[in-house]
Amino acid sequence: MNTKYIDLINQTFDFPQQEFKVDKDQLLFHDIDLMKLVEEYGSPLKFSYLPKISENINTAKSWFAKAFEKHNYKGKYHYCYCTKSSHFNFVLNEALKNDIHIETSSAFDINIVEKLIENGKIKDTDYILCNGFKREQYVLNIARLINSGHENCIPIIDNYEEISLLSEEIDGKFKVGIRIASEEEPKFEFYTSRLGIGYKNIVPFYKNQIQDNPKVSLKMLHFFINTGIRDNAYYWNELLKCLKVYVSLKKICPTLDSLNIGGGFPIKNSLAFDFDYEYMIDEIVNQINLTCQEAEVDVPNIFTEFGSFTVGESGGAIYKVLYQKKQNDRENWNMIDSSFITTLPDSWAINKRFVMLPINRWNSNYERVLLGGLTCDSDDYYNSEQHINAIYMPVYRDDKPLYIGFFNTGAYQQSIGGFGGLQHCLIPQPKHILIDKDSDGNIRTKLFSQQQTHTDFLKILGYYE
Structure with a gap:
């Protein structure tokens, strides 16, 4: 037996x-x-x-490279590590061996970034994407980093006040992204994410606060949903809604050249785990490509912010x-x-x-x-x-x-x-x-x-x- x-x-x-x-x-x-x-x-x-950290980073990069080649995608791909998944020095040191970028969530993240710059782990050309609700110390830290010459530090605007708060502290011109407040699945206790700005308000917000502002240029649109990247009707519907916003913005904003699709890749939680990462990446790239071709606008550079997938x-x-x-x-x-x-x-x-x-x-x-x-x-x-x-x-x-x-x-x-x-x-x-x-x-x-x-x-x- x-x-x-x-x-x-x-x-x-x-x-x-x-x-x-x-x-x-x-x-x-x-x-x-x-x-x-x-x-x-x-x-x-x-x-x-x-070694598993580097392995997952390079595996994801290879999937995107394969999808870009298959669909003749003209943009670039940038892998960002979402630091809130694990802030430890040994994690960041390993991840940064692989030509990646950083996504932050709060004020002290910037202090970590500055320490990594001091130690030669982060280069001037590396992107630092600053997400999250920005209280005073976070604004001051972002401004300090940009004022020190790190032009690729891009605060992702989460609410209507952040443009003015950042403008007061940053000396010269700076780039920003805008986070979309995605609509959640019906089973959620709330209808719209508390993070970001609603779909319908993105274009008016750009026109009111950025379009004629000589100090600010819009670089990126940020899209993320709480349930992560899943092969279901909800995810594809939200992605297409995001792409419609991107197209509308791109037609009136020539500096917009990047789409951040966030993170949310699942990781293995049992021996029966089965998720086709390569298919999902291929189809995301395909949908972005098709939408932009149909609208006759340039495809965006694609950013991801994989946290759990990187280190979990x-x-x-x-x-x-x-x-x-x-x-x-x-x-x-x-x-x-x-x-x-x-x-x-x-x-x-x-x-x-x-x-x-x-x-x-x-x-x-x-x-x-x-x-x-x-x-x-x-x-x-x-x-x-x-x-x-x-x-x-x-x-x-x-x-x-x-x-x-x-x-x-x-x-x-x-x-x-x-x-x-x-x-x-x-x-x-x-x-x-x-x-x-x-x-x-x-x-x-x-x-x-x-x-x-x-x-x-x-x-x-x-x-x-």
Whole structure:
């Protein structure tokens, strides 16, 4: 009988997969022996596999290049990294190796950009696209960057007051973009995004505040919807509405030469994940090309702002199953040595799924379990009530410790979880490991941050002066 965990996976999914395979009863992730990682650093731990960042950037670039060639598209493509997905130095350093640009969301982002410029990571020709609602400090920081000579810093106008606020602080001429306030799917609690300016108001706004303003030129139209890039009628309808606005603006605004289609590519959340990225890019490029040809206007340069797609699949977390609690005849609770609320907050806050697999004991029999975290909170769990599929794991044994991994956790989890700060029930934040390759392709690991201590917490709470 096929009763082993590896049999279950082989029968249920197409396995092994590009990043996952099993060798001698243990899981390898991009050929990394995760049990060796556990043996060296212990658990719980988080890790970032840096080469995956560059791989995803260059894969997306190749898809756009292929689509441009196929459709004889005359514009240029610019890949931007959305910093809010992960602001860490090691992420930006890896991403910027690949001739990309940056999208920011708030004031302190500009301080990071200035530090990267100082260290030679960002060039004068690189685009810095400034999204978000701009309070005073954000306006001042953007102005400082532009006044220092970074002409490709482009604030994306989010509301009617920002042109005047920026004009007061910026010394000379500057470029701007305008964000479209997209209309959301009917299931949303609101009809129109709070971000940007409504479709019908874009052209009047341009005429009133930009067209005759000698200080400001319109460079870019920005389009993004909350549900991201999906192959459904809603997405294509919103894209076509955006293109109509672009065409209308282009006919009266010769400086407009770029369309930012935002981010929103999904990332792998299970072994059954299936998304045709290449088709979506090909069809987006095709629709833009056809619309502009029909309207007899030049096609725009295309910008994207991929955040989760850039960094999400580089991250992972490993936990040890400490103990199994049999609470009744049907429920077995595997208790991990950390907390889902604090280390994978999206799994708790928005019921987000991640790829979850055991690290070892793939040749053991399996059982259905629930996974529980250490906090005294009823919501600190990860199970089939929150997620589509039941959780099956190798059978728990006191004498053979089981380790489990959550993968593709590299976007948002550290910042939403409050990296370096207080954690729910004072459960310490795990250590964080960086994984890279040297010039010969050999795996190298480095400790980025230690697990939090009681001293860290007591300092934050004011017990040490």
